[in-house]
Amino acid sequence: MVSKKNILMPIKVKKLNFEKGQRKLLSDISCEIKARGITIILGPNGAGKTLFLKFLHGLISDSTSEVTFANKTLNTSIRKQQSMVFQSPILLRRSVFKNISFALQQRTKIINKEKILKVLKRVDLLNLVNENAILLSGGEKQRLSLARAIVTLPKVLFLDEATSNLDPYSIQIIEKIIKEVNQQGTKVIAVTHDLLQAKRLANDIIFINKGKMCEFTGAKIFFSKPKSKEGKLFMAGKLIV
Amino acid sequence: MEIYWNSIFTAINLIFSFDKKLIEVFFLSFKVTIIALLISCLIGLPLGTFLATQTFKGRNLLIGIINSLMSLPPVVVGLFVYINLSRSGPFGWLGILYTPTAMIIAQIILILPIIAGLTTQIIEDLQENYNDLFVSLVTPKITTIKAYIIDARYSLITVVLAGLAKGISEVGAVIIVGGNIDHLTRVMTTTITMETSKGELSLALALGIILLITSITINLIVTYKKYNIKDRYYGK
Numbered sequence: 001m002v003s004k005k006n007i008l009m010p011i012k013v014k015k016l017n018f019e020k021g022q023r024k025l026l027s028d029i030s031c032e033i034k035a036r037g038i039t040i041i042l043g044p045n046g047a048g049k050t051l052f053l054k055f056l057h058g059l060i061s062d063s064t065s066e067v068t069f070a071n072k073t074l075n076t077s078i079r080k081q082q083s084m085v086f087q088s089p090i091l092l093r094r095s096v097f098k099n100i101s102f103a104l105q106q107r108t109k110i111i112n113k114e115k116i117l118k119v120l121k122r123v124d125l126l127n128l129v130n131e132n133a134i135l136l137s138g139g140e141k142q143r144l145s146l147a148r149a150i151v152t153l154p155k156v157l158f159l160d161e162a163t164s165n166l167d168p169y170s171i172q173i174i175e176k177i178i179k180e181v182n183q184q185g186t187k188v189i190a191v192t193h194d195l196l197q198a199k200r201l202a203n204d205i206i207f208i209n210k211g212k213m214c215e216f217t218g219a220k221i222f223f224s225k226p227k228s229k230e231g232k233l234f235m236a237g238k239l240i241v
Numbered sequence: 242m243e244i245y246w247n248s249i250f251t252a253i254n255l256i257f258s259f260d261k262k263l264i265e266v267f268f269l270s271f272k273v274t275i276i277a278l279l280i281s282c283l284i285g286l287p288l289g290t291f292l293a294t295q296t297f298k299g300r301n302l303l304i305g306i307i308n309s310l311m312s313l314p315p316v317v318v319g320l321f322v323y324i325n326l327s328r329s330g331p332f333g334w335l336g337i338l339y340t341p342t343a344m345i346i347a348q349i350i351l352i353l354p355i356i357a358g359l360t361t362q363i364i365e366d367l368q369e370n371y372n373d374l375f376v377s378l379v380t381p382k383i384t385t386i387k388a389y390i391i392d393a394r395y396s397l398i399t400v401v402l403a404g405l406a407k408g409i410s411e412v413g414a415v416i417i418v419g420g421n422i423d424h425l426t427r428v429m430t431t432t433i434t435m436e437t438s439k440g441e442l443s444l445a446l447a448l449g450i451i452l453l454i455t456s457i458t459i460n461l462i463v464t465y466k467k468y469n470i471k472d473r474y475y476g477k
Contacts, residue, residue, distance in 0.1 A: 059376050080379050090374040093392040102388070106378045 006187050008069040008081055008155040009035035016055060016065040018048075018211075025051055027211045037203025038178065038188040040219070042195075044239050048211040049191040050087070050160050056189065057084050057158045069156075080107060083149035084158040089141040091133040096125055099133045100148050107152040115151060123147040124173060139170030146174055150181055157181060159190035163197065175201060195235070199223055207231050209239065248446035255447055267451070270428040273341050273415070274408035277348035281356045281404055286397065289360025290386050293368055304361055310354035315347075319417030322347045326418065339420040344428070347414035352404040359400040364389045398467050402460055409456055 011033040018026040026048050033039055041049045054060045056067060058079045067074045083103075092099050100119065101111045120126045123143040128136065133144060142162060149157060159178070163171045178201060182188045192198055198205065202219035207228065214228040226232050233239040255263045292304055324330050326338040326346075337343050367389055375385045390397070412430035419426030421435060429452045436445035 057377065059373055076379055079377075082377075084373075084377045086373060090371060092371070092374075092388065103378055106380050106384070 006035045006155050006185055008078060009033075009187055010070070011056065011156075011187075011189075012066075012068045012071070013056070014066040014068075016052070016062075016067070018051060018055070018060070018062055018065075025211050026055070029208075029211075029213045031206065031213060031216050033187075033189065033204070033206075035187055038182050038190065038201050039204045039206060040198045040202035041189065041191045041206045041208060042193065042198050042202075042222075042234075043208040044193060044234060047208045049193075049208050051211075052206075052208060053084075053158050053160055053189065053191050057082055059084075081155040082158065083152055083154035083156075085142070085145045085149050085160065085162040087161040087164060089138075089145040091136075091141060091144060093134055094132070095130050096120065096133050096136070096144055097129050099144060100151050103148045104151050119147045119151045122150075122177065139166045142166055143170055143173060146177060150177065150186075154186055156187045156189065159188065161191055161193070163192075164194070171197075207234070209234070244442060244446065247443040248450060251443045252447035252450045256451065263448075263451070265424065266427055266429055266432050266448075267455075269341065269426075270409065270430070270452075271455075273344045273428060274348060274405065274411075277345045277352055277408050278401065278404050280345070281349050281352040282401060285353050285356030285404075286360050286390065287386075289357040290364050290389055292357070292361045293364035294382070294386060294389065304358075307354050307358045307361070311358045313351060313354065315351060315411055315413030316417065318347055318350050319414035322350065322414065322418045338418060339422060339426060341419070341426060343418040344415045344426060347418045348408045348411060351411060351414060352408050355407055356400055356404050359403065360397065363393050363396045363400065367393050395467055395470075398463060402463055405459065406456065409452070 013029055013031050013033075016026055016029040017024070029052065041052060043049045051060065055062070055065070058067070058074045061074075069078045072078060092102060094102070097116060097120075100116045104116065105111060117126065117129065120129055123146060125140060125143055125147065128140065133141065136144060146159075146162065157178075163174050166174070175197070178188055178190070188201075190201065198219070202222075205215065205217055205219050205222040206213060207215040207217075207222065207226070207230065209230040214230045215222065215226060217227065221227075222231065223235070226235055230239060292300065292307070322343060323338065325332050326335065326343055327333055328338075337346075371385075371388070371392075375388070380388070410430065412434055415426070415428060416431045416434060419428070419431065421427050421431040427435075429448055433445045433448045433452070436442075436448065
């Protein structure tokens with residue numbers, strides 16, 4: 001179990017900018033993400049949500065921007081205490097068990113069979129432990145990705161639209177686990193454009209549109225009365241990208 | 242049609258009479274190709290993986306050169322090796338011209354770019370898929386390289402087969418550097434060339450049939466084994 005006090009928090013982002021060619025994909029994003037609860041990054045398609053998440057996790061870096069965890073600049077040691085679940089599951093061409101053991105080995109250097117079986121039971125994949133991961137269904141693949149991400153007991157868990165295109169059963173399992181790991185002390189930062197899911201999970205909402213952070217507020221406030229014009233339009237289903 | 246029947250009859254006769262000459266030529270062919278293939282794989286597989294996973298100045302140029310070398314004309318390779326190994330050449334002192342070693346060197350030059358070039362392509366494709374995961378897990382470089390080779394193993398078997406096909410069917414280079422010397426450097430392909438020029442078409446065709454059957458058999462066995470393991474693991 002992760003200790004309740006999260007040593008990687010708060011996350012501070014200062015003037016995050018990112019351009020590709022002539023296109024400005026992220027523009028002047030600054031914020032401070034607190035340890036408490038689940039933070040949902042919300043916004044329409046192509047808003048820059050995934051890009052922002054990748055910056056937070058260090059998959060993309062930029063010398064001009066600064067991302068700090070507990071006032072320390074993002075480095076390898078901090079990144080080793082984080083995990084990410086990708087929108088399209090990235091699975092090794094190996095068995096379900098070996099996919100998890102590979103991740104565990106990167107962190108602890110030891111393969112704890114009991115721990116692996118326990119996490120597989122949690123995502124309801126215990127009966128598929130020796131199956132090849134490539135042959136799993138979409139929902140099973142994403143549940144395996146989540147199991148691989150949480151087996152290392154990360155301090156911060158990033159989820160990039162982890163439940164898009166999944167069946168209700170898989171969504172239910174994933175959301176249940178997200179809430180559990182958060183209660184155990186893991187900070188969860190998830191990207192979604194699913195309003196209902198955001199309502200079910202979020203404590204805070206970061207609303208991004210066209211690479212700009214339009215709003216960073218509590219979920220209740222955002223869903224009852226969004227401050228930004230873009231937020232209001234998005235909630236009304238009228239925001240055009 | 243008569244020539245085909247004669248050839249098939251001659252081939253069967255040669256095989257079942259355990260013709261000493263045929264056995265000698267047959268085994269030398271495979272000895273040369275298998276050694277060249279092993280050396281090419283030992284260098285080419287890690288080299289291809291390195292090129293696919295590393296970024297450095299001149300990388301694209303190097304990949305371009307390796308890809309160009311995949312279509313090297315064997316006679317040009319033969320000539321190049323010949324010049325270098327001949328008495329007046331820079332490596333003449335080794336005294337290995339007209340020996341199986343020279344033939345192995347020529348075959349390595351032909352097979353190595355195929356192994357390295359195709360490996361680069363396969364691992365590059367896999368890297369596109371895996372890269373974010375490995376960066377996220379902060380996986381050490383050496384572990385990622387190992388993971389790429391393990392996960393691309395079935396595709397890499399096909400690469401090795403392509404190398405084998407190139408080596409076993411090669412004649413232009415080995416005839417120049419080997420000299421087609423009886424009991425020393427005569428292999429299947431050079432024997433076929435010689436018998437054809439002598440007008441012994443039946444014998445040449447018979448040897449061709451044996452070479453073809455052997456080559457197809459090896460490919461079928463390896464492919465069968467590959468899919469057998471794959472099916473067991475991935476399901477049908």
